[in-house]
Amino acid sequence: MGRGKFFIGFLLTVIIGIGLIMAINYIINPKSEFKTTFFQPLVRSARTQKVELLRDLNYSPQIVILGSSHVLNLDPELIQNLTNKRAFNAAVYFANTEELLAFVLYMKEDLGFLPEEIWVGLDIDSFHDNRKLDSRLLAEKRLYSKIKHTVLPPTFISLVSSLSPSYIFDDLRVVYYTFNGYPEQKINITKKGVLVRYDMDALKASGEFNIDKRINETMMDSFKNRFSGMGKLDEKRKEYFEKFLSVCKENDIELKIFITPLHKTLEEYFTENSKYQELLEDTRVYLSKLQKKYPFYWVDYSEVSSFFGAEDGFIDGDHVDEHNADLIVRELLSIDLKKGINLSALWGESLVI
Amino acid sequence: MRFGVKVLLFNSINFLFYFFPVVFILYWLAKKKNQRYTILTFASYIFYAFWNWKFTGLMLVSTIVDFFAGRYIAAHPDSKVKRRIGLATSLIANLGLLGFFKYFNFTVGTFSTLASLFGIEASFPVLKVILPVGISFYTFQTMSYSIDIYLKRLKPTNKFMEFACYVSLFPQLVAGPIVRYSEIMKDLDNVDSAPKFSMFHRGINRFVLGIAKKVIIADTIAMFINPLFANFASLGFITAWLAILGYTYQLYFDFSGYSDMAIGLGLLFGFNFPENFNSPYKAKHISDFWRRWHMSLSRWLKDYVYISWLGGNRKGKVILFFNLILTMFLGGLWHGASWTFVVWGLYHGILIAIHKVIAIPWRKMPIIFQRGITFFLVVIGWVFFRSESFEMAAILLKKMFTITATSAINFNIVIIAAFVFGCFIITNFFKNTGEMKFSKNIWWAMLLGGMLVFAIILIGRAASPFLYYQF
Structure with missing residues (x-):
């Protein structure tokens, strides 16, 4: 047996092995990241849902909410009741700053409308310097085409990202559910883009919901990686954010930005185990600095007391419950943008409640 | 694609799928010595820059200092003083880099603790110093080069790119093995040879x-x-x-x-x-x-x-x-x-x-x-x-x-x-x-x-x- 055959055998095994796994992931498509529809995915991408909901709206929203899952339950109905303005919640899971730009450009270029106001629930880790571009953004061409982050085809990057034990496990789950029936959906997104969590509703109705228990015992594992590996605000993500601000400025969109809150327990955990406090301060300084160039309001809601929220008004460590979400909406509405006051006097620290 | 990747790990998709295949193909496509030194050195600096490009300068400083220190030592075989000056330059530069980036805050912290033990309230400056990845390895490599020349165990190279390639070689740059110049001198010299299966x-x-x-x-x-x-x-x-x-x-x-x-x-x-x-x-x-x-x-x-x-x-x-x-x-x-x-x-x-x-x-x-x-x-x-x-x-x-x-x-x-x-x-x-x-x-x-x-x-x-x- 010559060495040539050894190398060919080795390379073919690697190429066929990797190719086979990628092909299976592509065909089964458990996270609806590819075009294939042979199987029902486990979840439908919120990015795709929001893009399609926005497209299918029979009205042009005057207020649009952008951000991550931390603002997914800010209710457009409440905004409409309080202001008579039509609103839509376009927040998506794990939104980074590139998503803000992608959504505003999608509305402008593809849908031909822009809202009067945009509210941004800004996570500090949306500037993460050690987090990949979200695979669901790569998969949603209508959004991804607005930022074009990589030189490689997005499908290829998604396929490479799919090489993981959890992805293969999801493939197996899809095959299992195909033959044995899918479980009932625990969540839903309404026509106005609000996330409804049936599992939380049921848990609260049963009287078994205990926030401390939920944070400490069940959720800490998934939370703890939020800031892991984050050393600073990423330059590229700052660039996306500034482009987003620039588009808003050019189109006279009024912007209200707020830093999203954390439950005290989780805040303490992050303070001890990550650079959270330093990053929070960097974000404050950064936002204040940007106000010299772009007109927008920002407020720091990282602590619930800053919007008069309930300490335990969370469904886990960093997602506020409906009560606190409503309080955030009311607080944001109380900032009157129309009174012609000198905005520069209110910028920065003076607005930090 | 990752934002601000910390280190380009060998056990990462970015290394296995992109970095390594590109460097490997370019390296073996090149035929001449200088081409191969340049490709490897350039690739190694990119590899290092994935962690933090600003610190590639330190590696360059270490490379330049030891390249010239080695030549200076070898140029004065009979002058003990000049040889010592050459060696001292290398040691001060490398140990200086290592001492500052790795041990400054440790030393300050130790003094501060000792002072407080004796009831002295002293405020020592604490700097926000980042420990450059691999600095302990490449400084030891470059020092061994100068020391070996000083001890007359080694003759210095007169090819800067060859030496830069030796110091920065990405396969062993950030976590060893600590390779002495004498150990890969022949391989460096035969860098233009055909691939050996x-x-x-x-x-x-x-x-x-x-x-x-x-x-x-x-x-x-x-x-x-x-x-x-x-x-x-x-x-x-x-x-x-x-x-x-x-x-x-x-x-x-x-x-x-x-x-x-x-x-x-x-x-x-x-x-x-x-x-x-x-x-x-x-x-x-x-x-x-x-x-x-x-x-x-x-x-x-x-x-x-x-x-x-x-x-x-x-x-x-x-x-x-x-x-x-x-x-x-x-x-x-x-x-x-x-x-x-x-x-x-x-x-x-x-x-x-x-x-x-x-x-x-x-x-x-x-x-x-x-x-x-x-x-x-x-x-x-x-x-x-x-x-x-x-x-x-x-x-x-x-x-x-x-x-x-x-x-x-x-x-x-x-x-x-x-x-x-x-x-x-x-x-x-x-x-x-x-x-x-x-x-x-x-x-x-x-x-x-x-x-x-x-x-x-x-x-x-x-x-x-x-x-x-x-x-």
């Missing part, structure tokens, strides 16, 4: 076995033992032992896996790097352990610190013991700016000194006892190595030596025990990867390919850095 064959084997050791064994053990260390205060007798034994094997498979990958990559580019491990847990005494563990560092400390600087065993027994302990103290300090590393180094220094005294009766013990006791002593040392503070080390040691009722055996405990047992078998009864003769059989090629695919899938759990990157 025997080296490719060996390189692929070493790389794949290395990544398997790292990703399949070390990272999996880490997944199970890290939660134990995170709650070290609540460990019992058995769980404390399983945690530290798990760490004993995690560290070995992590670092030796890295070394195998580095050596394998070296072979794929035509370089023969020195071995870094030789089944250290088979050691019969503590000096033997240090001949088998992180061999390139042990040899460096022995040749340049223990013998050349301190005089080795030429100055009487008392000085010999002092020299041994001081060498290991510095070895501990090399691993990290923390007193737990210092104590770990001192502990090994004292053990080596004791072994010198009892070497004859020790040899009369059955081999199984020699190996068992040595392993036990090494494991105790890892407690200090793993602990973030003396308090943690003290609690762990107390837990390990206080028999308590066994808490309920859960799945994680069974997994750790199974891994510890499996690793015990591998480390004691299998050949070291450096000694293996690799088959050219198609089935072995397919198995190796399958192993790489499996490792790539496991990388998807989240590529974790090598433990020795922190040094």
